[in-house]
Amino acid sequence: MSVNPELSNLEKLREVMLACVKENGYVMEPLWKKEGELYRNFQAKPDDVWIMTLPRSGTTVTQEIVYLLMNNFNFETARKFPFFVKVVSINTSLCPHLWTNSYVLLPGKDNPGECEVRKVDASKSSAEVYADLPSPRLFKSHLTFSVINSILESGAKTIYVARNPKDRLVSWWKLLPSMARIPCDVDFATFWRCVRNEQILYEPTWKHIKEGWAQRHNPNVLFLFYEDIRQDLPGAIRKIANFLGKPCSEQQIEDTVRYLDIDSFRQHVFGEDTRPDAEQLRNMFVGKGQIGGYKDVISPKIEKEMDDWIEENLRGTDIAFPGLNC
Numbered sequence: 001m002s003v004n005p006e007l008s009n010l011e012k013l014r015e016v017m018l019a020c021v022k023e024n025g026y027v028m029e030p031l032w033k034k035e036g037e038l039y040r041n042f043q044a045k046p047d048d049v050w051i052m053t054l055p056r057s058g059t060t061v062t063q064e065i066v067y068l069l070m071n072n073f074n075f076e077t078a079r080k081f082p083f084f085v086k087v088v089s090i091n092t093s094l095c096p097h098l099w100t101n102s103y104v105l106l107p108g109k110d111n112p113g114e115c116e117v118r119k120v121d122a123s124k125s126s127a128e129v130y131a132d133l134p135s136p137r138l139f140k141s142h143l144t145f146s147v148i149n150s151i152l153e154s155g156a157k158t159i160y161v162a163r164n165p166k167d168r169l170v171s172w173w174k175l176l177p178s179m180a181r182i183p184c185d186v187d188f189a190t191f192w193r194c195v196r197n198e199q200i201l202y203e204p205t206w207k208h209i210k211e212g213w214a215q216r217h218n219p220n221v222l223f224l225f226y227e228d229i230r231q232d233l234p235g236a237i238r239k240i241a242n243f244l245g246k247p248c249s250e251q252q253i254e255d256t257v258r259y260l261d262i263d264s265f266r267q268h269v270f271g272e273d274t275r276p277d278a279e280q281l282r283n284m285f286v287g288k289g290q291i292g293g294y295k296d297v298i299s300p301k302i303e304k305e306m307d308d309w310i311e312e313n314l315r316g317t318d319i320a321f322p323g324l325n326c
Contacts, residue, residue, distance in 0.1 A: 013186050017199040024146050027203050029094040038127040039091060042148055048156035049244065051087065051140040054208050055201070056171035057163040058226035059140050060269065061260055063087035065237055066138060066159065068256055069246040075259060077115055079268045081105055085117050087138040090148070093126035102126070104133065142202045144211045155220055157244060160212035163226035164321050165205055166294040166306055169195060173297075192302055196309065206313040213319050227291050227322040233257050291323065 019030045028036070044050070049066055053059045060083055067086045068078055078086065085105040093099040100122050108114040120129050130137070145152050152158075173191045191200070198204045216223040222243040229236040234253050241248045258264065298306070310324070 013190065013194065017194065020199075020201065024144075025204065025207055026144070026147065027198065027201050029091075029201065031094045031096070035091075035094060035125045035127065038125050039143060039148060042090065042127050042131065042150060044148065044150040044154035044156045045135060045137065046155045047136040048151075048154065049136060049138050050151055050156055050158040051138075052144065052151075052158055052160045052212060053140070053142060054162070054168060054172075054205060055142055056168050056175065058161045058224075058229055061229060061265070062159055062161050062224070062240075063138070063140055064260060064265070065240050065256065066244070068259070069237075069241055069244055069248065070136060070138060073248070073252045073255065075255065078259070081115065081117065083269050087140050088126070088130055088133070090130060090139050090141045091126060091143060093122070093124075093129075099126060104129070107134065144208055145215065146211060152215070152218070152220070157220055157222075158215075159222045159224060159240060159243070160215070161224050161226055161229070162209050162212060162319075162321070164291070164294075164324050165310060166298065166303070166324075167291065168226075169306075170294040170297045172200075188297055189299075189302060192298075192305070196305075209319065210317070213317070225322050230291060231322070233260060 017027075020027050021030060021032045021036075022028065023032055023036055023040075032039075049070065051059060051062050051066060053062075063083065063086065064078065068075070071077065084092075085103050088104060092102055099120070102120045102122070103117040104120055105115050105117055108116045120126070130139070141148065145158075169192070170188065173186075173188050176191075194200050195203060195205070202208065212221075212223055215221040222239065224236065224239070234257055237248070237253050237256055294303075
């Protein structure tokens with residue numbers, strides 16, 4: 001959407017948020033008014049694999065593990081192609097600036113044993129385009145079970161990943177302007193107020209996490225914490241492999257751990273991208289992967305507010321974020 005350039009950053013942010021819409025209590029992009037029904041009615045399949053997260057919760061590292069497991073640890077293809085064509089984001093077309101330049105990874109027309117990227121038909125929504133992908137389809141989504149009901153109904157496998165809200169929100173705040181989701185720079189204090197007021201995309205945080213947590217005993221749902229993935233990557237790979245029914249050797253696990261080393265991962269996350277701004281994009285999209293990095297950004301006053309917010313919303317639940325003390 002276009003925003004009046006004469007507005008202050010805070011006014012720009014408010015204008016963007018006013019244009020957003022709500023779906024089942026969640027903040028969605030303005031285009032949801034037009035395309036929302038397509039996502040609500042999207043038909044998941046039993047052999048789909050879904051990665052469900054709030055933004056900046058470990059979506060990309062999880063999708064790379066899933067992609068490798070589902071493709072016989074084909075590291076050559078994994079390194080060649082960018083992350084966003086290997087596991088597709090179901091609602092990409094809600095962001096026209098991304099959708100008009102989107103591609104999908106498909107078996108080659110001349111050699112089905114080889115993969116190739118093909119440009120999407122941007123006149124259709126991503127729900128319509130991705131419905132026709134060959135099985136097994138690999139999806140990532142910031143939309144929850146209550147928005148796409150067929151995920152649970154279909155028996156598809158879903159990996160839900162949650163992250164310490166302090167680290168997640170700092171990471172989301174850093175990335176939003178670069179993705180043109182917020183066409184301005186705002187300080188973290190302003191962003192934090194908008195989160196608390198449930199005015200940022202895919203909020204509210206706790207409604208989202210509690211939806212995932214409520215399904216943790218469902219045999220078709222694996223609930224993980226980002227901190228556990230980062231602190232024990234081999235263990236996380238084994239859990240995901242067992243969940244997906246994809247046996248793997250210790251050597252394949254070791255190779256995957258090396259592949260996902262944060263510095264190495266940053267270099268191949270966009271595949272063989274040679275655009276002039278590729279290095280900048282890598283550095284923006286793949287952070288430091290730190291646990292507790294929020295301490296370098298938020299003030300003691302805001303940290304106290306966040307602690308109170310977390311404590312209030314975890315009260316009466318048995319959700320326990322690893323290492324989170326409030």
